[in-house]
Amino acid sequence: MANRRGLTLSWLFAGSLLAIPISPLEILPELEAALRPPQDVVVLEPAPSYGVVFHTVKPGESLLLIAARYRSDLGEIKKLSGLKRDLLKPGQTLKVPIEVKQKDEPRLPPGVQVYTVRPGDSLERIAGQFGLRIIDLVSANLDLASLDRLSVGTKLFVPTGERGLLITVGEGENLETIARRYRIDMARLARANGLDNPLDLKPGDRVLIPGIAAREAMARLEERRKEERRLAEERRRRLAAERAARLRQVAYRGGTSAKGFQWPLTKFRITATYHDARYYRRFRRVHTGLDMAAPQGTPIYAAKGGIVTAAGWSRVGYGYYVKIDHGGGVETLYAHMSRIAVRRGQQVKQGALVGYVGRTGFATGPHLHLEVRIRGKTQNPLSFLPK
Known part of the structure; x- marks a missing residue:
């Protein structure tokens, strides 16, 4: 049978009587009652899109619920509303900061998707993943400063449909001016970008110029890669030479180099080479010689015979030098000595004692700073000493 005052129907059997209202107005009270929420349910209106909302706390609401409803920061609500704790009272007014509604995203041509660079990605790997040439990626990402060093999280435009040059629409530009600038048929340009109405473009939108590749940008990329490979090879050779020099613990072997020089110390550890990059990064000055760490007081010998032209204290950071x-x-030149064993004008033979290792002048520890000069200009000492 039917319950006239309710909205649900029991099972019906043949011969049952139904009471059907003559007017729909008779069941409005029942509909309102059925749709009315229970007393313990809080109904929240849609949040505005920006600004500060003055919200009146309703029974059953919490600070966490209100922050989630407005997508606001709980701490900012407490700060703006002057709250010392999270407990709320019905009727209390809160100031709720909300984010400004985001503007429409710039339009992308159909077939162009945004790819986020992941760990291990390279230009070649991404191009291969989408079946593209490297120049296709270069042409779609002219705004990036460097495509050769992709940072994780970088956004790339990837043309999965028609290939071409991807540009950004500037102020005052439209489909006609872009077509004229790139000398392309406007109908073809519209088709490539899925535009039924040329007026749909706005500044900041992306437009694909089909059939055009950024060959100049690609040439610059290749040139930069070539130069980086050259510099990397130079750096590899230099580091190899420095590593070999640092492994050399016994310097003097009783012989001389092809240029007639011997090592000035018998035992040492090289801590800085000529024009050492690490030295420059640390002290912001060019290193003009070879630094050989050795215990304080280690004897220093003349690398080659000659006449002593200076022996004393330096005013430019060498400390005691010869x-x-x-x-x-x-x-x-031999610098940072603790003691000097020769005098100015003295004739010395190769291997003669000239002083002792120290840390005088601009020195962070006991070592010998050796310089080789040709007509007043410093040279790399490793080019003159025995290998």
Whole structure:
């Protein structure tokens, strides 16, 4: 049978009587009652899109619920509303900051998707993943400063449909001006970008110029890669030479180099080479010689015979130093000594004692700073010493 005052029907059997209202107005009270929410349910209106909302707390609401409803920050609500704790009272007014509604995203041509760079990605790997040439990616990402060093999280435009040059629409530009600039048929341009109405474009939108590749940008990329490979090879050779020098613990082997020089110390550890990059990064100055760490007081010997032209205190950071003229414009300089064993004008032979290792002047530890000069200009000492 039917319950006239309710909205649900029991099972019906043949011969049952139904009471059907003559007017729909008779069941409005029942509909309102059925749709009315239970007393313990809080009904929340849609949040505005921006600004600060003055919200009156209703029974059953919590700070967490209100923050979630407005997508706001709980801490900011407490700060703006002057709340010391999270407990709310019905009727209390809160100031709720909400985010400004985001503007429409710039339009992308159909077939162009945004790819987020992941760990291990490279230009070649991404191009292969989408069946593209590298120049296709370059042409779609002219705004990026460098495509050769992709940082994780970088956004790339990937043309999965028609290939071409992807540009950004500027102020005052439209489909006609872009077609004229790139000398392309406007109908073809509209088709490539899925535009039924040329007026749909706005500044900031992306437009694909079909059939055009950024060959100049690709050439610059290749040139940059070539230069980076050259610099990397130079750096590899330099580091290999420095590594070999640092592994050399016993310097003096009783012989001389092809240029007639011997090592000035018998035992040492090289801590900085000529024009050492690490030294420059640390002290912001070019390293003009070879630093050889050794215990304080280690004897220093003349790398080659000659006349002592300077022996004393330096005013430019060498500390106690000795300079020897070997003739033909060739000189050696020995710096940061703890003691000097020769005097100016003295003739010394190769291997003669000239002083002792120290840390005087601009020095962070006991070591010998050796310089080789040709007509006053410093040279790499490793080019003159025995291998």
